[in-house]
Amino acid sequence: MSEKESKKGLKGVWTLYTIQDGKIVSKRVDCPKCGRGVFLAEHEDRFTCGRCGYTKFKR
Structure with a gap:
């Protein structure tokens, strides 16, 4: 393992x-x-599709 702890759960x-x-x-x-x-996929300021690249921004 690296210095960072792995997320467990x-x-x-x-x-x-x-x-x-x-x-x-x-x-x-x-x-x-x-x-x-x-x-x-939900990001901080947008939703994105990993398959086609579609992006929808949050308001």
Whole structure:
């Protein structure tokens, strides 16, 4: 390991989805160009798609 400590903790699919009214709902935003199943990465000031490069800025 390097000088920095590695981040430890469980991370899984259950952190990306919630259950509302008996249905599974994604917490992330889908890419409007790529369609369902491709999510936008959340940065400090924008959302970006790693597949097509689409960027949506936060206001």
